Amino acid sequence: xxxxxxxxxxGGCLLPARAVAAQHATLVMMDRHDCIWCRRWLAEVGxxxxxxxxxxxxxxxxxxxxxxxxxxxxxHIQNWRVTPxxxxxxxxxxxxxxxxxxxxxxxxxxxxxxxxRLPP
Numbered sequence: 819x820x821x822x823x824x825x826x827x828x829g830g831c832l833l834p835a836r837a838v839a840a841q842h843a844t845l846v847m848m849d850r851h852d853c854i855w856c857r858r859w860l861a862e863v864g865x866x867x868x869x870x871x872x873x874x875x876x877x878x879x880x881x882x883x884x885x886x887x888x889x890x891x892x893x894h895i896q897n898w899r900v901t902p903x904x905x906x907x908x909x910x911x912x913x914x915x916x917x918x919x920x921x922x923x924x925x926x927x928x929x930x931x932x933x934x935r936l937p938p
Contacts, residue, residue: 843877843908848884853901855919862922873933906932
């Protein structure tokens with residue numbers, strides 16, 4: 819992939835950078851500052867470890883502070899009241915989700931099952 823002034827050369831095609839970015843999957847974490855399970859996830863797994871993993875490179879983490887409401891591009895997400903809730907989004911469509919954090923091993927297992935739903 820070659821970047822060139824707001825565009826990316828991908829597979830021989832020059833595409834606007836935002837068009838390519840919209841095609842990538844994202845793992846959205848519904849987060850709250852006062853959520854002890856969110857803080858535990860940050861301490862045991864963390865955003866950096868996720869984004870550096872094979873799974874995270876395929877779907878980078880996007881933390882959403884639910885006390886501020888949902889960003890405009892995520893208004894279609896419903897039933898997320900439990901924090902943390904991890905939602906896999908691809909092409910602005912929800913692929914799947916899992917709620918809560920039950921420890922590092924459980925998180926990685928659930929994340930792998932969720933990521934398996936992505937198209938190749």
